[in-house]
Amino acid sequence: MPRTWKTAILAGLSSCALATAASAQNYPFTAGDYTEVSMIDVADGGGMQYATFLADQWRKSQEFAKAQGWITGYAVFSNYNSRPGEPDLYLSVTFASLPDGAEDERRNQAYRDFMKRTDAQMSAESGDRTKYRTVMGSFLLRELKFK
Template identity: 35%
Template sequence: MNMLRNWTAVVLLLCASWAGAQERAYKEGTVTVVTSVKVVDGQFENYMRYLAANWRPVNEEARKAGEIVDYHVYGANPRSPQEPDMYLVVTYPNMAAFDGMDARMEPILAKLTKQTMQQREDAAGKRVVMRTILGSEMLRELVFK
């Protein structure tokens, strides 16, 4: 009986390792977060100035530190008044990049904005006169092997 149990365990281990060895046709790649923005009429240039003066330097510094791979701003032609007319896109190296991200980004934000976390949150609330965040979506690239 003991011998049968040992052989069963060996067969199960071999099956498990064989199943794990099956090659996928892809590998997991970068992770991109797309934030949908609706800019208030008449505020486009103001919001772009804000992004250039604040959002861009933070992302540049994060890229230099290896926290992000890249970032972009895209303009869009919405099909209806409820749809976004801008997308803020940030690409991260992988899912693991999000573990401890706040702690790693805090020194970058404090250095560039020269504000406390509370001051940054208060300023974020004031940007509602320029734009509305409609939501965010996370996409993972699947790279064919």
């Protein structure tokens, strides 16, 4: 191969390497929405009762939050091939940002008004659901969108 061809090929490869190195210095993602995921263990024989709660009360509360613009979506996922100790269900709620304290309190009051319940009543109802479900914990995810 003639020397000029080798020089041209090396110059071309070098320019590609420099462009790749420069673009690799910028992070390829931008922050997206948050998704909070709750992990639920359903007691044996409690599946229908909990499914009814989710389809009625939980769904109603999520639709209210969505109508207010507080969340962008929600879903129920079944852990189809669960192993011992893993949750049966995952409840997800997606939202664009976390509210500050004042906004959080305003939302809580609006939710209580919508549900026509006090904090004490909602806490008691949650306690009653422990008969057929256990909240194993939760985690907060943030979507990373490609730039």
